[in-house]
Amino acid sequence: MLTVDALESAYGDSRILFGIDITVRAGEVVTLLGRNGMGKTTTVKSIFGLLKPRAGRVAVDGEDVTGKPPHVIAKRGLGLVPEGRHIFPTLSVEENLLATHRSDRGGPAKWTLQSVYGLFPRLRERRRNMGNQLSGGEQQMLAIGRALMTNPRLVVLDEATEGLAPLIREEIWACLAAIKDAGEAILVIDKNVDALARFADRHVVIEKGRVAWTGTTAELRATPDIKDRFLHV
Structure with a gap:
């Protein structure tokens, strides 16, 4: 459902991405891996229109959305959990959730307050607390x-x-696996490769703004030097 072809992006005269290729199919979990400063967050910003690409193409279900405003891209069915979280600090938990609720994709909404509270019981307990x-x-x-x-x-x-x-991390991994089981596609950036490999289907490794390696979880496990070459500090 998501296709990124030959994506190039820059901040001013500083080029960061040099032809990134990523695909995510419906219901699939794909990881975006790499050391700090290799271009992972820039890739996400370019996908969501937060940074206009210099070249290349971003498509959702075959529709070109390259460089379109973030709200237009979000309406195509992409949801972002940004680095740093950026929740609304002066709204309650429940107000934060209701502020983004959208259910006009046809049929009953899969994700409601009750289903999110079912996934994260702690949010139900803290629903009246401010962010x-x-x-x-x-x-x-x-x-x-x-x-x-x-x-x-x-x-x-x-x-x-x-x-x-560590305990909270494990809780987040379990919730991501549950989201996958619910049929959602996921593109995830994180440094905990072994935890990601428990539920991810494919992996894309970025090195200095280029795709250095891509493969399945089985291929990643069969190629242990990938972590030493591209992921370890």
Whole structure:
């Protein structure tokens, strides 16, 4: 459903992406891996129109959305969980979720307040708390829930568990696996390769703004030097 072809992007005169290719099929989990500063977040910004690409193409279900405004791209069925979460600090948990609710894709909405609370029981417990009263893990749960409330067909997570305690990370991984089981496609950035490999289908490794390697989880496990060459500091 998502196709990124030969994507090139830059900040001013500084080129960051040099021909990135990514595909995500319906119901598939694809990871975007690489060391810090290799272009992962720039790729996400370019997909969502937050940064206009210099060249290449972004398509959703074959429709070219390259460089279109973020709200137009979101309406095509893409939901973003940004790096840093960016929840609304002075709105309650429930207000954060309701602010992005969208259910006009035909048929009953899959993701509602009740289904998000079922996925994240802690959010139900904290539903009247303000966003700035939540822990980092709770804020990440809220950011994921907020993206799901748009009822997307593809969820994109930038640094899914960055800065979270190990137990919270495991909870986030379990929720992402449940989201996959619910039929959603996922594009996820994170550094915890072994955890990602438990439920991801394919992996794309970026090195200095270029795709250095791509393959299935089985191929990644059969090629252990990939982590040493491209992922370890």
